[in-house]
Amino acid sequence: MSIFVDRDTRLVVQGITGRDGSFHTSQMMEYGTQVVAGVTPGKGGQRFNRTVPVFDTVADAVAETGANTSVIYVPARFASDAIYEAADAGIELIVCISEGVPVLDMTRVIPFLREKGTRLIGPNCPGAISPGRSKVGIIPGTICREGNVGVVSRSGTLTYEIIHQLSGNGYGQSTCIGIGGDPIIGTNFIECLAAFEADPDTNAIVLIGEIGGTDEQQAAQYVADHVTKPVVGFIAGQTAPPGRRMGHAGAIISGSSGTAAEKMAALEAAGICVMKRPADVVSLLKERL
């Protein structure tokens, strides 16, 4: 078991013929993901790498291949349209990798997805990987190992760093998910925590947050109320100055709220072990397991 992506994931890649889309499609196929279709308008009828059929629309791809999950690599200005298209075609899980999607676009996307009952991960995220089963997105497969730690994070490369520490010390992962660094995202910490709590193959959870917003505080409250599995946390941005956007659109301290100190205190108050540095993830997990 794992969460969100697994062996039954049948993936359609939106933007399969683009630079990023084609590179990562090859990587996902190499990893063993079932890539059943691609979409690039105007290139319907072609085949990607002589194997994966390309369609003009997501609806065609779903009708012909039974795709249930989509991953989006299109440029940011087309990303919200790609999300609407996938949801409209009946896709159950959409993973949007594209970075730079205007936040007002997302305010319109979210209620549409709620009505459709579609799950979105991202935008501006590295996607999800269930080691040994399936990967949807860009998390390097080589750093992951099969195992029982669930990882959920707002960041990309920082997640890789922590996965690298886990794998190198004998802690494999059930699923690793990057939920994205934007202010408005489809799937939040709490939804991932709930899924990990329910997943019989996950026996501990690593939560990686950063400055900005109050998602981590809400996640902490959720852990205190509903999560029985051990949780280890990290918050990036202790040295970040207020009022400046630290790369991610969502990573900004406004006034006195959204600071790392505030978030670390909230995690600790909820019984979550907080790492001082990424390398501590191993010793803290060892203590709790």
Place this chain on the structure above:
Amino acid sequence: MNLHEYQARTLLKAAGVPVPDGEVATTPDEVETIARAMGGGVVIKAQVHSGGRGKAGGVKLVENAAEARAAAEKILGMTIKGLTVNKVLVAPAAKITSESYVGIIVDRESQRPVIMVSPEGGVDIEEVAAKTPDKIFKLAIDPRFGLMPYQAMSLAFKLYDDVKQVRQAAVVMQRLYQAFVDAGGSLAEINPLITNDEGAVLALDAKISVDDNELDRKPAIAELRDLSAEAEAEIAAREAGLSFIKLDGYVGCCVNGAGLAMATMDLVKYYGGEPANFLDIGGSSNPEKVVTALKIIGADSNVRSVLFNIFGGITRCDDVANGIVAATSQMSFEIPLVIRLTGTNEKLAVQILEEAGFSALNDMDEAVEKAVQIAKEAA
């Protein structure tokens, strides 16, 4: 991206919000001329991207053209929170009978635009929120329908008793929302929204911040960027596709990914050092980006060591290595480098670096500790 008050006023005016006259000036001469034409009694406001302009002495109310000139001489060229004042807005002094607040932000929690109003205007709204939260009224807007007239009216009734003023304020709110959407805003604010001695509702101040991700599709808004209001290094970084923020420390940081960049800065602090900057070279690497990054970091005279922390995913370690070699051969780079690389094409990168006389580390903690130590020894 933040807009200046005068730019935000222009956008609001175009959207039909009643805004008093006002002109922008860059010299005391211009200010004097404008003030005379306006009848003498004017307010002069520094145009910088900073709150607290009034407290810093950047806003002056004067009685006549001569006083206007004197005030302009003081305000033009002064610095407010590190920003130099190059422009002032000159507007006729308003006869204010009440001050309210109207603002729109994108709210992370409800995942919608939220409009907030308060009868306590003209002051820092965060203070009002902290001290008297019951005086702030909020409403989440469904962006598919916009701010509907009845919603705007219900909020306006919280501000005024006179139904004529309620109607005027409701229209202001709807037009503010339209201006916010049209500009691709992350924030739009009128503080204060006033009533004057004739009973009219007017926007006396305006603030708009734009979502940077909107600028590609809104060229007219992108043109409003004031380069003179930004640090030179940050402009150079943005043009090269880097995300850079200068800090006060001495360990230069060059990292791929925003989360890892923040974690690296934190680790510098953990090992007793102070980071000199936040710098994210982004996902897809090309050697040119690394060259620009090293130039920007090297230009900061506080920097005593430069730490590379690269976790290769999309970013290829060999691209970063080639960039480091190219940069250090193009310019004489005196500051010691500590390089940590792992992930995609790591072996190739190590080989490239070793051939050029650099060594590379594999462990993040080891690299950060070393960079801090070198910087401290160089002090």
